[in-house]
């Protein structure tokens with residue numbers, strides 16, 4: 001369904017972003033992946049997408065802390081793939097700490113990577129979408145864009161910000177066939193969550209098993225992790241014509257977390 005479309009997915013060398021890149025590629029889109037990591041492993045990841053799905057897969061190493069690098073990544077995708085029809089702002093980091101002990105540099109990095117990077121990527125990609133009169137922007141927020149948890153002030157603030165940004169952009173493009181939506185996942189077992197399990201175990205002085213049962217999935221009534229593949233399918237759906245009327249939406253996929 002996405003044959004001929006070109007997508008940029010930030011933070012797609014692992015976890016949800018990689019799952020979304022593979023889902024879009026499986027639907028026929030060419031993809032530019034992005035993210036940090038070992039150069040050899042990233043090249044293997046890129047080549048696997050190309051081989052598995054028979055599309056073009058490029059990699060760009062833009063650091064989501066740097067607006068100029070983000071802008072250059074979009075420009076490069078436009079020239080080497082031909083366009084950016086789909087933009088998925090997915091890169092994100094987490095840090096868990098009481099606010100009075102929260103390191104200021106971590107707080108600012110979370111706001112930059114999880115929120116400000118979305119601004120730079122949208123600003124760079126939107127003119128091309130308007131010119132071609134079609135586009136899909138998907139921002140990865142979180143259940144923490146809708147509700148809060150203690151010890152995650154920077155992340156919760158950034159993700160609430162992502163939902164505000166999503167709504168504002170959606171209104172600006174509402175009369176065009178471009179849409180801008182946010183996905184709000186609950187807990188997905190990715191490297192990011194593995195890190196949190198370790199951090200929470202330290203904060204609460206608990207075993208990792210106890211943290212998974214009593215803290216991580218305590219908020220998620222389904223008592224199971226959301227699967228990366230489920231999120232990939234939702235992203236593909238949002239890119240179809242059938243999803244044209246989803247605009248400015250915050251779509252929870254969190255096993256009932258925010259139904260409480």
Ligand code: NAD
Pocket residue numbers: 010011012013014015016017034035036037062063064065090091092093113114140141142143184185186187188189190191192193
């Ligand atoms: P992950 O750690 O597996 O992947 C994060 C990706 O972002 C990686 O590719 C990493 O290299 C990249 N990245 C980090 N800092 C970067 C930087 N400065 N520049 C460029 N790339 C950078 O994380 P994930 O769990 O897949 O999370 C992806 C998104 O989904 C994030 O926005 C996260 O907040 C959100 N999310 C995750 C969960 C979850 O349970 N895992 C739940 C809700 C929302």
